[in-house]
Amino acid sequence: MTDQSAPDERGAPRLTTREAAELLGVKPETVYAYVSRGQLSSARAAGGRGSTFDADEVRALARRSGRRDTSPAGSDLAFRTGITLIEGDRCFxxxxxxxxxxxxxxxxxxxxxxxxxxxxxxxxxxxxxxxxxxxxxxxxxxxxxxxxxxxxxxxxxxxxxxxxxxxxxxxxxxxxxxxxxxxxxxxxxxxxxxxxxxxxxxxxxxxxxxxxxxxxxxxxxxxxxxxxxxxxxxxxxxxxxxxxxxxxxxxxxxxxxxxxxxxxxxxxxxAASGLAHRMLREAVDRGSAVPVVADHLRTGRRVPGLGHRLYRGEDPRATALFALLEDVPQAAGALAAAREVVGTTARHAPLHANIDLALAVLSVSRGMPAxxxxxxxxxxxxxxxxxxxxxxxGERPLRIRPSGQYTGPRPPQPLPGLRTTP
Missing domain, CATH: 1.10.580.10 (Citrate Synthase, domain 1)
Structure with missing residues (x-):
C-alpha cells in the first residue's frame, strides 16, 4: 500500500514518497537516503504507513541538486546550511x-x-x-x-x-x-x-x-x-x-x-576584481568607457564586473557599495566610468554590475593596486x-564524497611494457 499525501497542520500540501521521488528525479530509496543524511525531513503518513514530505522543502532540494542525483548513497552534493540565503535578488x-x-x-x-x-x-x-x-x-x-x-x-x-x-x-x-x-x-x-x-x-x-x-x-x-x-x-x-x-x-x-x-x-x-580594476582604470585614463568596452567586445572578451549567475538584476552588494561611494569625493570619476561601462554594455547584452565593479571603483579611485x-x-x-x-x-565526517564517472579503457588491459630505445 502506498503512503497517502495530506496537508500539514498549516494546511500546506505534503508529498508522498513517490511524488517526492518524481519531483527530484530519483528512486524512492534515494528519497529516504536524503532523509538519513539530513537533507530532507519526513513525517509519518496518516495511519502510520509510509512517509510524507514538505513540498517546498523538496522543491528547494530539487533546485539545489539540479533535479537529478547520480551520486552514491554516502555522498552529499547538496546540503543544508543556515548561514546564507540568496533569494529574490537579495542576500541574507x-x-x-x-x-x-x-x-x-x-x-x-x-x-x-x-x-x-x-x-x-x-x-x-x-x-x-x-x-x-x-x-x-x-x-x-x-x-x-x-x-x-x-x-x-x-x-x-x-x-x-x-x-x-x-x-x-x-x-x-x-x-x-x-x-x-x-x-x-x-x-x-x-x-x-x-x-x-x-x-x-x-x-x-x-x-x-x-x-x-x-x-x-x-x-x-x-x-x-x-x-x-x-x-x-x-x-x-x-x-x-x-x-x-x-x-x-x-x-x-x-x-x-x-x-x-x-x-x-x-x-x-x-581574482575577477583585478580584471575589473584594469578595465575601469583604462576607461578613466581614456576619458570614456565606450572604446574600452568596444575593445573587449571586438576581441571576444567578456566585460569584467558585469553579470552574476545568482542575480537577475544588479548585484545587491554592488548597489550598496555604489551608494556609499557617492559620499567619497575621489570616487566620482571612477563611479561615472563604471556607470558608463554598464550603460554601454547594456546596448548589446542585459548585464548588470556585480560587486567586482564596485570594488574596482574603490581601488581605482583611492590609488590601490589591481x-x-x-x-x-x-x-x-x-x-x-x-x-x-x-x-x-557538526555533520557526519567525510560525507562530501562524489563518485567519478570513469571514461577510460575498460579492464582488463594488458600490463604495459617498458619501452626500449633502439
Whole structure:
C-alpha cells in the first residue's frame, strides 16, 4: 500500500514518497537516503504507513541538486546550511538582509553574527603577538613580486604552525583561532601608507594602510568596511565548497582557510576584481568607457564586473557599495566610468554590475593596486569559510564524497611494457 499525501497542520500540501521521488528525479530509496543524511525531513503518513514530505522543502532540494542525483548513497552534493540565503535578488545572513548588516555594523560584528547568530556590539579581533611575528617573518621572506594572495597563504601556514591546539575542533577553540587568524592575515601584509594609521582600530582601518598609501577618511573606510562585511559569505561558492570539503575531512580551521584561498585565486572567482580594476582604470585614463568596452567586445572578451549567475538584476552588494561611494569625493570619476561601462554594455547584452565593479571603483579611485579587491575578498571570506567549517564539523565526517564517472579503457588491459630505445 502506498503512503497517502495530506496537508500539514498549516494546511500546506505534503508529498508522498513517490511524488517526492518524481519531483527530484530519483528512486524512492534515494528519497529516504536524503532523509538519513539530513537533507530532507519526513513525517509519518496518516495511519502510520509510509512517509510524507514538505513540498517546498523538496522543491528547494530539487533546485539545489539540479533535479537529478547520480551520486552514491554516502555522498552529499547538496546540503543544508543556515548561514546564507540568496533569494529574490537579495542576500541574507542568517535571515537578515546582508546589505543592512553591512551598513549598520562593522565587519567584526557581522562575522560574529555569521558564526554564532548573536551580535557582539563593539567586537574587535586581536592577533596573538607570537603568531603575528611568525607570519610577518615568513611573509617577509617571499620575493618582492609576490602577490597578496601568495602572502596570505603563507601567513595562514605560519599561523597554523604556531598553534599547537589547532586540532581542537570544538566551536570555542575554532572561534578563538579565527578571531586571531583574521587580524594576523591583515597584519602580515606590508604597509603601504603611514604606519601610524595601521593600528588601533577596526579591521577596515588596519587593512586600509595595506591597500594604499593614500590617507584614510571616514567615507572611504565606510566603503571598505561594507565591502568586507558583504563579502563574508555567498552561499556555496567554489572556495566555500572547497573549505567545506576540507572541514568534512576534519581538517583544522587553518587548513580549511588554506583550501579556500587555493580556489579563490582563480580568475573566475576572487581574482575577477583585478580584471575589473584594469578595465575601469583604462576607461578613466581614456576619458570614456565606450572604446574600452568596444575593445573587449571586438576581441571576444567578456566585460569584467558585469553579470552574476545568482542575480537577475544588479548585484545587491554592488548597489550598496555604489551608494556609499557617492559620499567619497575621489570616487566620482571612477563611479561615472563604471556607470558608463554598464550603460554601454547594456546596448548589446542585459548585464548588470556585480560587486567586482564596485570594488574596482574603490581601488581605482583611492590609488590601490589591481589585486586590492582580491585582498579584500580573501580577508573577508576567511570568516565565511570558518562559519561553514563550524557547520560542517557538526555533520557526519567525510560525507562530501562524489563518485567519478570513469571514461577510460575498460579492464582488463594488458600490463604495459617498458619501452626500449633502439
Amino acid at each position: 545572513f542568517r535571515g537578515v538582509d546582508a546589505t543592512e548588516l553591512a551598513r549598520r555594523y562593522s565587519y567584526e560584528e557581522v562575522a560574529e553574527w555569521l558564526w554564532t547568530g548573536e551580535l557582539r556590539p563593539g567586537a574587535r579581533f586581536t592577533a596573538a603577538a607570537g603568531t603575528l611575528a611568525a607570519a610577518r617573518r615568513t611573509v617577509g621572506a617571499l620575493p618582492a613580486h609576490s602577490g597578496s594572495t601568495d602572502r596570505l597563504r603563507v601567513a595562514v601556514t605560519a599561523a597554523a604552525a604556531t598553534d599547537p591546539l589547532r586540532f581542537d575542533l570544538s566551536p570555542e577553540a575554532v572561534l578563538s583561532s579565527a578571531r586571531s587568524l583574521i587580524p594576523t592575515l591583515v597584519g602580515a601584509l606590508p604597509t603601504l601608507g603611514d604606519p601610524e594609521e595601521a593600528g588601533g582600530g577596526s579591521l577596515a582601518r588596519e587593512l586600509w594602510s595595506r591597500l594604499t598609501a593614500e590617507p584614510a577618511d571616514a567615507p572611504s573606510l565606510a566603503v571598505l568596511n561594507a565591502a568586507l562585511a558583504l563579502l563574508i559569505d555567498h552561499d556555496l561558492a567554489a572556495s566555500t565548497l572547497a573549505a567545506r570539503v576540507a572541514a568534512s575531512a576534519r581538517a583544522h580551521p587553518y587548513a580549511v582557510v588554506s583550501a579556500g584561498l587555493g580556489v579563490l585565486e582563480g580568475p573566475l572567482h576572487g 589585486d586590492a579587491g582580491e585582498t579584500v575578498f580573501a580577508v573577508s571570506r576567511t570568516a565565511g569559510w570558518i562559519a561553514h567549517a563550524l557547520e560542517e564539523y
